Amino acid sequence: MDRAWIPEGVQRCSAGAFYSWMALWLFVLGAAVTTALLILWKGLNQTNMNDYFGFGAWITADLGVIALGAGAFFSGFLTYVLRVKELKALINFAVIIGFICYSSALLILTLDIGQPLRGWFGYWFPNIHSMLTEVIFCITLYFTVLTIEYVPLILENRKIYANPVAHTLSHNFHEAMAIFAAIGTFLSFFHQGSLGGMYGVLYARPFAFREGFFVWPWTFFLFIFSAISTGPTFTVLVTMILQKVTKKRLVPRESLSVLAKIAGWLLCGYVIVKIADTYYWATHILPARGLTLAEQYHGYQYGLWLLFAEIGLCGIVPALILITRRLRENDKWLVLACALASFGVVLNRFIFTVQTLAMPVYPFDKWYIYFPSWQEWVTSMAVIAYGAVIISLSYRYLPVFPYERDLNPPAR
């Protein structure tokens, strides 16, 4: 019944099947919205945060999705600025993933502040010395850029495109895309960095504090590096999942391999830098504050295994898989590597957010454990349902994958 809205020449499931699928996700989303309203009504006492854990699951989720969303700007940069032509097949989808990641981050942030109605103070009374101010401005601006990148795709819907205004608009947007990609790259570099900077500047929190270059602590650069190396792996991962769900090849395998290879080499670089950073932290920064590396880890929840999981299992392992041609060309290995790398960056953000606060700075204090409340879980996990809804709608109604028709010729 929605045939006229579906791009020409591609196969989509029946409207009935599609809407049942959507109903499932909308139900989950509905539950999350109800929970969000509960939180707005009753306040942050609905979370398990407290005066030791001022940040928790939401900030972890925010930083996680923003890092994973970096695939959008970085693929844009590779496609439009460095002109890696293989990525043309992927760039629309990368933008959609970025859009989902950033819009959900903004939504979660609104929930996370104690006075959501004062959210605009961030723009009105900015403290230029605060990394968080830089984050607020850059994320808002970059989200605008992502919207500008997403809109032309929406305008290309078969029905909408028939409208002459939409047609002209879409054409003009396309002309300017390289400029937006460049602006997006600039903005993204800064806010990925300032998110890392947010922790590195906490000079009174030995777990997070790092020295740096000029006003930027090393975490500023580490966060950029980890985002550009893992963001693309997440783009590849979601594309593979979508191909699995739709049982179709949507982008040429080569495009995925190229992006995965670039990500793999970047991940190698990141892992080396991260090891160097950890070494300097353990041998200089901590001892200067009377602390040792062992004192930064504790028990199971905060154990030293986190460091090995983050750098080894989710850093070195996927990096090696991705730079090895034979493994990269194998779908199973590729998915495994991308999943590990994506998980690793979320783990890294979790460690910086929660462990920083858990580590007792007073010699006479102890470790406390934080575990999110169900309200925090439901609202954080809603990102997945929200993503599924946007991706499903976009896949069904928009010409997201330019090579889909060629890769799936009609039967007979």
Add this chain to the structure above:
Amino acid sequence: MSEHHEVASKEKYGMVIDLDKCTGCGACTVACLSENNHYVREDESDKLRSVAWMKVYKVTNGEPFPNTKVAFIPRPCMHCDHHTPCVSVCPVMATDYNPLTGIVSQIYTRCIGCRYCVGACPYHARYFNWWDPVWPEGMHKLLNPDMSPRMRGVVEKCSFCNHRLQKAKDKAYVEGRRDLRDGEYVTACAEDCPTKAITFGNMKDPESAVAKLIKSPGAFRLLEKLGTQPKVYYLSNESWIRALGDNALGRKRTARPA
């Protein structure tokens, strides 16, 4: 901002707490709660969500009985003097370092409740309002008119009873004076401590009691290695207590919080 503090001012307020005199009675905490219009919830058992601008930590020397020794460390906001951690991170300038007095204050109506400052402060001096304040029937009549109550969703902390400074200045002005006398402006905790363990005053006035006490041989500050330069000093003749003031390599972290 908090790095270029040294303006031509004759005032910089600070506190000295003599731990050898502190009995851990908690009168300072109660005085603070009452002076600053805190409310108390029916269930305050979750200590990580319970507001105490002046919190008393119980520490021990970590030795087994009969060699166990116990001490109490009252902890207000340190009003950090160097690159004040909370002030520099706040995205909306809702917390402020006053270069004329050295007092770090909080603007409740400006705070958006992001809690970045809570993460920045290593002293756990900052508290978020997880609930809206509720006072028992009729108790609002006992509230201190000089102190605004706080709403849900904002952060608060010890202000060195900043409102008392305003009052003392008003009084001096009426009497035709510009400068305050030592002891004219003191915090509620210093005033109420039954053993007089807390001394408060102008550290820049060489004749003030605090200025003299901070020069005592047993004086130290909490977590000095971090470089925050607290304006709260502690005194103790016990070396194990002084050692607990900061982290040190090669020493086991033994003591337990109360």
